[in-house]
Amino acid sequence: MNRLLYAVLICTGLLFAKNVAANNYRLNEAASNHLISYALDGSSNSTHYQKPVVLNITNNTNGIIKIEIPAGSLLLANDSSLQNLITVTNELMAIGPYMKKCLPLSAMCVQQHDAAPSDGKKYIPVEMASGPLLALAQLIAEKKYNDFAAQQALWCLTDNAPIADISGWNAAEVSDLQKFVSKVTGKPMPPPPAIDDADRK
Numbered sequence: 425m426n427r428l429l430y431a432v433l434i435c436t437g438l439l440f441a442k443n444v445a446a447n448n449y450r451l452n453e454a455a456s457n458h459l460i461s462y463a464l465d466g467s468s469n470s471t472h473y474q475k476p477v478v479l480n481i482t483n484n485t486n487g488i489i490k491i492e493i494p495a496g497s498l499l500l501a502n503d504s505s506l507q508n509l510i511t512v513t514n515e516l517m518a519i520g521p522y523m524k525k526c527l528p529l530s531a532m533c534v535q536q537h538d539a540a541p542s543d544g545k546k547y548i549p550v551e552m553a554s555g556p557l558l559a560l561a562q563l564i565a566e567k568k569y570n571d572f573a574a575q576q577a578l579w580c581l582t583d584n585a586p587i588a589d590i591s592g593w594n595a596a597e598v599s600d601l602q603k604f605v606s607k608v609t610g611k612p613m614p615p616p617p618a619i620d621d622a623d624r625k
Contacts, residue, residue, distance in 0.1 A: 448490045448516075451479075451549050459485050460519070464499060464548065466541030467528065472507060473575035475528035476541040483519040490518050493549075495565035496558040499531060502546040507533040509541070510553055510578065512564040532564075532575050536583040556608035557581050563604060569597055577601040580609070588614035 454460040462481040470476050477499060483489045493515040500508050513530040533540070534557070541547070553561060560581060564574045573592035579585040587609075590601050606613050
């Protein structure tokens with residue numbers, strides 16, 4: 425193989441790799457480039473700490489689009505009386521040309537005292553969380569802590585809830601979440617629950 429042909433093949437390969445990588449988009453980026461259309465709708469089929477929103481998305485192009493939704497993405501409710509949310513799983517979905525997909529998203533509440541999402545209520549992705557909130561969302565995703573103990577840990581950061589509120593039947597998870605919140609907030613660890621303290625077990 426002569427050097428010129430070899431160089432052409434190498435350059436072609438690099439360009440192809442670049443184009444493939446460029447097909448990974450965040451929701452807002454893809455929508456702003458008119459590559460997709462989408463809606464994020466509240467769902468009353470789930471609690472506010474499991475899959476409270478559903479993504480309905482359409483690929484507007486003649487190629488495959490890959491949409492990335494990382495853990496720690498903040499979702500803002502159009503209705504100020506409803507809870508804003510944070511995603512707690514890493515999602516990567518491929519959508520074929522002109523195809524539609526529906527995906528319930530794992531997310532949790534970041535406003536303890538607002539109302540839970542409901543059918544027909546709209547959400548928009550605004551930005552990534554930062555600092556301890558992002559780190560906690562990533563920990564929840566990594567450990568698959570998709571339960572109320574993880575929701576309580578988030579409220580410790582967003583609403584200054586007591587660390588002792590982090591409770592559940594999985595002692596290892598509860599301890600892990602309590603230690604994380606204690607470390608990032610500087611608050612002391614709560615004493616172990618009493619034998620008859622069913623609320624903290």
